Amino acid sequence: MNNWKRALVRTPFVGRFALLLYRSRIASSHYYSTLSSLVKWLFYSNEYTNLTYNLEQVNTHYLASLIALVIKSDHATILAYMDEAEGDAELKQHIQDAIAASPFTSATDRAVRFGRRLGWYAIVRAMKPEVVIETGVDKGLGACLLSAALMRNYEEGHDGRYFGTDINPNAGYFLSGKYAEYGRVLYGDSIETLRSFDLKVDLFINDSDHSAGYEEKEYEIIAPKLSDCAIVLGDNSHVTDKLLEFSLKHGRQFVFFAEKPADHWYPGGGIGISIPRR
Numbered sequence: 496m497n498n499w500k501r502a503l504v505r506t507p508f509v510g511r512f513a514l515l516l517y518r519s520r521i522a523s524s525h526y527y528s529t530l531s532s533l534v535k536w537l538f539y540s541n542e543y544t545n546l547t548y549n550l551e552q553v554n555t556h557y558l559a560s561l562i563a564l565v566i567k568s569d570h571a572t573i574l575a576y577m578d579e580a581e582g583d584a585e586l587k588q589h590i591q592d593a594i595a596a597s598p599f600t601s602a603t604d605r606a607v608r609f610g611r612r613l614g615w616y617a618i619v620r621a622m623k624p625e626v627v628i629e630t631g632v633d634k635g636l637g638a639c640l641l642s643a644a645l646m647r648n649y650e651e652g653h654d655g656r657y658f659g660t661d662i663n664p665n666a667g668y669f670l671s672g673k674y675a676e677y678g679r680v681l682y683g684d685s686i687e688t689l690r691s692f693d694l695k696v697d698l699f700i701n702d703s704d705h706s707a708g709y710e711e712k713e714y715e716i717i718a719p720k721l722s723d724c725a726i727v728l729g730d731n732s733h734v735t736d737k738l739l740e741f742s743l744k745h746g747r748q749f750v751f752f753a754e755k756p757a758d759h760w761y762p763g764g765g766i767g768i769s770i771p772r773r
Contacts, residue, residue, distance in 0.1 A: 533760035540604055545633050547608040548756040558614050558766075561752050565726070565768055566621045576617040579647070580609060586643050586674075590636065593669045603634065611754045611766050612637050615700065618726065619644035623653040624697030626722075627678075630685040630713055631703030631730075632659035635669030642670065642678040649677065658692070660685040660703065686712055695722045702730035707737055714741040724771060732767025742769040 536542075550558065559574040566573070580586070587607040594603050609616070619627060619641055627645065632638050638659045645655040657678025659667055667680035681688045685703045699717050701710055710731050718741070721727070729738035732751055742749035747769045754763040 529760050532758055535758075536760055541600075541602055542604055543602055545602075545636075546759070546761050547604065547606075547636070548610050548759040548761065549608050550610055550613070551755045551757045554755040554757075555613070558611065558752055558754070559617065561750065561768075562614055562617050562621070565750065565770055566618065568621050573617045573621060576620040576644075577613040579620070580613055580616040580640060580643065583643060586639065589672060589674065590639055590669055593635075593671060597668050599634070599665060599668065607636075609636070609640060610756065611752070611764065612640050614752065614766055615728065616640050616644045618728075619655070619698065620647065622698065622724075622726065623648050623655065625655050626694050626696050627655065627657045627698045627700070628660070628689075628692070628696050628717070629657070629700040629702060630660045630689070631701075632661040632667040632670075632680050633663075635659070635667040635680075637700070637702065638667055638670040638678060638680065639674050642674040645677040646674065660688045685709075686716060689713060689716045689720075692720060694720070695725075696720050697722050697725050698728070699725065700728045700730065701738070705731045705734065707735040710735060711737045711741070714738065718745060727769040729767030729769070730764065733763075733765040738767040738769050746772050748772050 555577065556574065559577055560570050563570045563573045590607050591605055594600055594605055615637060627641055629637055629641065638657060642657045645657055648655050655677070659670070659678065659680040661667060661680055661682060662684055664682050670678060670680060686709070696717060699721065701713050703709065703713065710729070714727065714737065727738065732738050733753065739749045750768050752766045752768070754765055756763045
């Protein structure tokens with residue numbers, strides 16, 4: 496019998512208390528950095544909705560690897576696209592200027608952090624879609640990033656347009672200047688907007704009302720409007736399985752990426768990816 500077990504038998508209360516402390520120490524060690532990040536966020540961030548953060552370096556490589564598999568590209572190419580967005584000083588300055596000029600800045604940080612949206616950008620750069628739809632625009636961080644990707648595609652000879660949908664008439668105020676030449680926001684209920692949309696969609700991103708029922712309805716409405724090679728991304732797939740259900744119902748393949756934020760208390764969301772079965 497081990498020494499600690501003998502001590503537990505001889506002094507059951509003391510032994511059990513010591514074991515409890517030891518186990519507590521093991522468990523709490525996983526939360527020290529999270530608590531530290533939480534305290535820093537409380538005092539230095541303005542955000543309380545649509546949180547932004549960078550991804551851990553290894554997590555970024557995992558995302559690039561998954562996208563390369565889905566797009567049938569290679570890791571180096573996808574990672575280069577992600578680095579392209581991360582290093583776009585002009586884009587980041589544009590967003591910072593939009594934040595400074597807007598009256599809706601109480602829940603916004605000046606630092607520009609793309610997180611899993613870098614994956615969206617890389618997919619657009621690699622896929623060269625003609626029509627991209629994002630439901631749920633909010634301030635327009637994703638709208639700007641996606642339009643920036645379409646702009647670079649255009650410079651390489653590939654036309655493409657971004658359409659965002661949002662019920663808030665003030666949404667999308669980041670999308671201005673040259674980025675607005677490649678995309679626009681369609682205001683109104685996303686379901687009704689999608690019903691009346693009459694173009695074939697190559698990339699569809701669900702990021703609007705995060706209730707399971709609304710998400711499911713968006714997928715069903717967009718299904719007949721998808722092109723043969725269309726990719727569907729779900730920004731709520733870490734909460735519901737609606738994109739998985741949609742994929743199984745329509746004979747598509749589904750994979751999921753779980754993001755891991757760097758230096759942030761939030762455990763992270765993810766990207767559900769639905770692709771045609773090949």
